[in-house]
Amino acid sequence: MWGIDVKNVTKKVKTSDGKSELIFENFNLQVKESEVVGIFGPNGCGKTTLLNMIAGIVKPDLGEILIFGEKPGRKSIAYIFQDYRNSLFPWLTVKDNILFPLSLKKMKRKAIQEKLDCMLDTSNIPFDLDKYPYQLSGGQQQYISILRGLISDPIAMLIDEPFSALDYSNSLWLMEKMAEILKSMSIPAIIVAHDLDHLMCTAERICFLSEKPTSVVLEKLIDSDNPKRQCRLDNSLFKEAKQELTNLYSRKGLAYGWG
Amino acid sequence: MGGVEIRKSILSFALLIFGWYAVASLHLVNPMFLPTPFETIQEGARLIAEKKIFIDLIYSFRRVVYGVSLALIMGIPVGLGLGYYEKVYQYFECILDFFRSIPPILTFPLAMLIFGTGEESRIAVIFFGCVTIVILNSAAGVGNSPKLRVNAAKIMGASWYQIFSRVVIFDALPQIFVGIRVSLSMGVIIGIVTEMLVGDKYGLGSRAVNAQIAYDTPGLFFTIIIVGLIGLIINKLLILLENRVIHWKKAA
Missing domain, CATH: 3.40.50.300 (P-loop containing nucleotide triphosphate hydrolases)
Incomplete structure (x- = not known):
């Protein structure tokens, strides 16, 4: 298949x-x-x-x-948009942005926390989760939107020009x-x-x-x-x-x- | 507002008062029409000491708060709904513009026929003048917000209700705040005009008219200054609140 x-x-x-x-x-x-x-x-x-x-x-x-x-x-499908500024929720902290897809479902708080811990273990996130998206660089914001896509265990991933709104050093970092x-x-x-x-x-x-x-x-x-x-x-x-x-x-x- | 801006504002106010003092004390204008700042303050102190001005303030303020609150309670949900369903909005746009074009105070006689000369008629006119402002601003807030966030939420499996309560409202918040600010200013204007038209015993509008009848220019000046200060304070407080609530707009 x-x-x-x-x-x-x-x-x-x-x-x-x-x-x-x-x-x-x-x-x-x-x-x-x-x-x-x-x-x-x-x-x-x-x-x-x-x-x-x-x-x-x-x-x-x-x-x-x-x-x-x-x-x-x-x-669930992870869809990463080119325009991270308008796809993240600026009124939520980084952590709440990542957990947004889970918060839409009727999931227990403990299960949500476990998922987050699991993600934090595997991906080494180099910034404070209690910050707001606008306090981070473009590359970091796009990285958050990727993590947000991945938290709900998607069966496929769609990524639309993730680098084109980023400057050179940000796009290099995100590319890695x-x-x-x-x-x-x-x-x-x-x-x-x-x-x-x-x-x-x-x-x-x-x-x-x-x-x-x-x-x-x-x-x-x-x-x-x-x-x-x-x-x-x-x-x-x-x-x-x-x-x-x-x-x-x-x-x-x-x-x-x-x- | 930072310290520097506050200092600049105080300085410009001081200059204005000094100019007023100079013009008044040199008798460049008939003292009948322009009292000196001291006379005005003296009259103000008397009104404050006799607590008369506070009663007027409370009456005027209460009318505005009731009228504007009703407009917000009804206008925000209606505006958000209309903004979300663009096709429905197209039906209502012209009607809203029609109602907005009517000077609210013009409906005061009708409101008095229906509600009598008491509080209700004044509150009804304030409501009428503010509700279209609130609806239009809330609808614009939804209409102008990026559709991408709504799409993103849809892909994540958000229901209609979740999209509305967790995305659309937040995206519309900055414009809703504009609606609140404009309608509060409008509410103060309408409230005071209704008091001037058909005198109630209390209210800043009636105080101004009574002061005019009694040739009490210091009292009239003091009332005008108080109304100006109230407007200024309301506006500044709302901006403060706005920057707190909509923290992300300030950074953008």
Whole structure:
């Protein structure tokens, strides 16, 4: 069984001038049970719409999306948004933000505390949990939103451009954390990013998307046992692989008008 | 407000009073219309000593508090609901604008017909003038808040009620506070005007009118200053409270 299975999905959306635009036509994407897939594509090709459909907040017009054989929205999915400022709850402390998904369910306080302790044991959180999100750096805030996604034991993870609102040092820090988390989790994950470096560090397979109507034009496997995955940007193997991808990207760029 | 700002404010008030003193004591204006600060303070001290001003204050304040509280109790939930259900709001937007366009004091004669000349009619007019302000601000607070948080909560499995009580209300809080501040100022204005129109025995509005009839300009000046100070204090206290409650806005 596929972890995430997007089958023959067709989706039209309304643009701001009232016209409807075809974004996906018979789009397919399969993610293995514990695979991390990176998505790379031009602006406006519907990457976020794809994630929204998998999360179940947007319905496809045709086709089917299954997560471990079930329709989206039934089981908990971690969705990390690009805009951490507007996805965290600024009126809650860091701790309450992380525990928010659990507080929605009828869960005993003791069980919630156990979950938190368990998370604190496994992930080494380098800041005070009683602070408010706005008192932390951007990278730390995004890290909180990842932890918030993970606390409810999700069956899949969707990550939408987690680094693009961060400065360089913050995104480097978060990239390392993210690689750690994704390595330790064994759930299917889709990560959308604008920067190949970020995908190279975190994903096992990168899918290149075309312009609308969107399809996967190229796939690139990143050998996950390789030292490349250790997130060293100066690693020679990493450099080679990136060069190869950059070449492909610029060639595709001409063909698809990405440049 | 930090120490420096307080000092600046005190200095500007001192300058204003000095200017007033200079103009009044040099008789640049007919002393009939402009008493000196001393005369005003003297009259004020008398009113305070006789406790008359406090009775007026309590009466005026009570009307405003009742009227505005009613407007908040009704206006905030209605506004939040309308803001959340945008389609329903579209039906009501024009009606709300219509009611908002009516000068509230214009409904005072009608309120007196219905409720008589007692407290109820005044409270009803204050309520009428404030409730549209509260509704519109609360609705705007929901409408302008980022939809992402609501979406995030939905994905986490929040129910309709949970989204409302744990996300929407908090996101709307800053704008709700704007509504509270504006409606309190509006409430003070309406309350005092109703007192001036149909004199009650007590109230700052009636005190001002009575002082005018008696050619008691120091008393009139003192009443005006008191009303100004009350407005200022209410506003400053609310800002203080706002910064406390909505701590995240200050940082943003």
